[in-house]
Amino acid sequence: MIRIEGLTKRFDDITAVENLDLEIRPGEVFGFLGPNGAGKTTTLRMLGALIKPTSGTAQVAGYRLGEDDQALRRNVGILTEAPGLYDRLSAARNLSFFAHMYGVDDVDGRVERYLKLLGLWERRSESVGTFSRGMRQKLAIARAMLHEPTVLLLDEPTTGLDPEAARLVREFIEGLRDEGRTIVLNTHNLDEADRLCDRIGVLNTRLLALDTPAALRREVFGRKVVFHLADLRPEFEATVANFPFVDAVESIDAKLVVTLDDPENQNPAIIAALVSAGAQLQFVGEIRQSLEEVYLRLMSKEGAEPERGDAP
Amino acid sequence: MNRVYQIVLKEWAEVFKNRFVLFTVAFLPILAAALPLGILYAINSSPDFVTDIGEDIPAGFAALCNNLTGEECAQYFLISQFILLFMLLPLAIPITIASYxxxxxxxxxxxxxxxxxxxxxAELLGGKAAAAVIPGVTATWMAYLALVIGAALMDVGPGVMDRLLDPFWLTAVFVVGPLLALTGVSVAVIVSSRATDPRTAEQTSMLVFLPIMAVFFAQLAGLILIDARLVLLIALGLIAVDAVLLxxxxxxxxxxxxxxxWK
Structure with missing residues (x-):
């Protein structure tokens, strides 16, 4: 659905995105993670044919960038970083204007459908200037969906929203995923990325890592299994460390934390060895690293500062 | 065309909710029509005033008074001072609308x-330009129509009525006006690309008034005479200026x- 080949964008002497290669599958929710100024918004703008790449290209919804950008834009919905709504106009008027811009046939019907879907129908005649941030964001999402695009580009969809509004937006995105739409999501919210995204690309001008959230955890931290023992003796650590497949062993309080490649197949041998060494095993479990830890580890490897100025 | 039309409708729905814009679009044309009509009324009520003015008419202007009586020449001279208002209107209104x-x-x-x-x-810029130009030009034409009808109702001399409908005035209002409106929109777009506040953009854009005001004061001082030739020259100059600005x-x-x- 989206194929990106060597996509690069420079603004004068600043490189915003460098040599991005990526393929996003139909129906996939793909998340870009990265610090401010990492090129996430620039990438989305290029994919939405809002700005031209300096080099490289991409094919989005069957259209190659720069060849038929109008057709591309007709098949792509964008939620921009700021809701960008006309405050003096009503919610319905905002949507009907954009429906005309997208060339929607049944403007009134489509506006009604999305206002109802997002719970804004009762307030359709009120000026958007009176809306809360959450309502504005919902209206902006409705606008991005009006022409029923096959590809949705969402830039920070829940930033600045209260938890309730953020949850509503996330549920809506989940609904869109269930409809089979291809969604590219820029977010700072790592928990959101973890829950919503099938795959994640960590971007800092160039793509640092690309995989499913689970695979990224494995790649960065390995898989860590914790063995809770009633009484931890020094020889138990040596017993576990003797296995050739064990990458690392740590003793923490009465627990052994063991890094493994394939715990499902390797755990039984470790358990048997510990029991025969006299250990009293209470629990065995896997430590789940948060995506935030994965992200911070990748960024610290890259030497990136957590926040820096945005590219233009 | 539908997108251009929808942009125009959206612009009007939004911008005319701003009281300042609405005031500019409504007030300036009223002023442009009311001032010369007020002076005509004053002239009609006070014949001595005509005699006094008659003595101050520049010699160059007097040459335009062929076939006019002394009273008609004085009336025409006074109304002519306001022709520039009809050139400022299509400039001011589009600048205000486009800036906001x-x-x-x-x-x-x-x-x-x-x-x-x-x-x-092209559709976006065309829609925005049309939304700014149409009210400016329409308001100017309406004000001019009000002036002509008002002058007729005041029973000004037939010579003056002829002059108000001669090619010189019609060119100024119907040709130079729209060209100036286009100048105003282009300037507003250029200034707006750098400005962050509509009033600043509007005030900066209004600097394009200066050449027109210079012509206005030069005529008042008797240094130049705004005649058909000058209006035609202004029109030709504006075509070139508009092409560059656009x-x-x-x-x-x-x-x-x-x-x-744009920041």
């Missing part, structure tokens, strides 16, 4: 979602410039 419209889109960050639609740059405005209005350079 473009800066408004900048401050509310509505241009990016708009540019994400299949709209072309090219700059279109360049600045490219979507990449709007998203990455």
């Amino acid at each position: 419209s473009i800066i408004g889109e900048k401050t509310t960050r509505t241009l990016e979602p708009l540019l994400a639609t299949p709209i072309t740059t 090219a700059v405005a279109v360049q600045l209005f490219q979507r990449e410039n709007i998203l990455t350079r």
Whole structure:
């Protein structure tokens, strides 16, 4: 659905995105993670044919960038970083204007459908200037969906929203995923990325890592299994460390934390060895690293500062 | 065309909710029609006033008074001073509308979602220009119509009525007016690309008034005479100026410039 080949964008002497290669599958929710100024918004703008790449290209919804950008834009919905709504106009008027811009046939019907879907129908005649941030964001999402695009580009969809509004937006995105739409999501919210995204690309001008959230955890931290023992003796650590497949062993309080490649197949041998060494095993479990830890580890490897100025 | 039409409707729905814009669009044309009509009324009520004015008419202008009586010449001289108002109107109104419209889109960050639609740059700029030019030109023409009807009702001399409908005035109002409106929109787009406040953009754009005001005061001082030839020259000059300004405005209005350079 989206194929990106060597996509690069420079603004004068600043490189915003460098040599991005990526393929996003139909129906996939793909998340870009990265610090401010990492090129996430620039990438989305290029994919939405809002700005031209300096080099490289991409094919989005069957259209190659720069060849038929109008057709591309007709098949792509964008939620921009700021809701960008006309405050003096009503919610319905905002949507009907954009429906005309997208060339929607049944403007009134489509506006009604999305206002109802997002719970804004009762307030359709009120000026958007009176809306809360959450309502504005919902209206902006409705606008991005009006022409029923096959590809949705969402830039920070829940930033600045209260938890309730953020949850509503996330549920809506989940609904869109269930409809089979291809969604590219820029977010700072790592928990959101973890829950919503099938795959994640960590971007800092160039793509640092690309995989499913689970695979990224494995790649960065390995898989860590914790063995809770009633009484931890020094020889138990040596017993576990003797296995050739064990990458690392740590003793923490009465627990052994063991890094493994394939715990499902390797755990039984470790358990048997510990029991025969006299250990009293209470629990065995896997430590789940948060995506935030994965992200911070990748960024610290890259030497990136957590926040820096945005590219233009 | 539907997109251009929808942009025009949206612009009007939004911008005319701003009281300042509404005031400018409504008040200036009333002023442009009322001032010369008020003076005509004063002349009609006080014949001595005509005699006094008659002595102050520049010799160059007197040459335009062929076939006019002394009273008609004085009436025509006074009304002629306001022809520049009819040139300022189509400049001022589009500048005000375009400044509020473009800066408004900048401050509310509505241009990016708009540019994400299949709209072309020409449609967007065309819609915004039309939304600013149409009220400016229409208001000017309505004010001019009010002046002509008002003058007829006041029973001014037939010579004066002929002059109000001669090619000189008609060119000024119906040709120079729209050209000036286009100048105003182009200047507003150029200034708005850098400004962040609509009033600043409007005030900066209003600097284009200066050459017209210079012509106005030069005529008042008797240094030049605004006649058909000068109006035609202004029209030709404006075509060239508009072509250059429009090219700059279109360049600045490219979507990449709007998203990455407009701050």
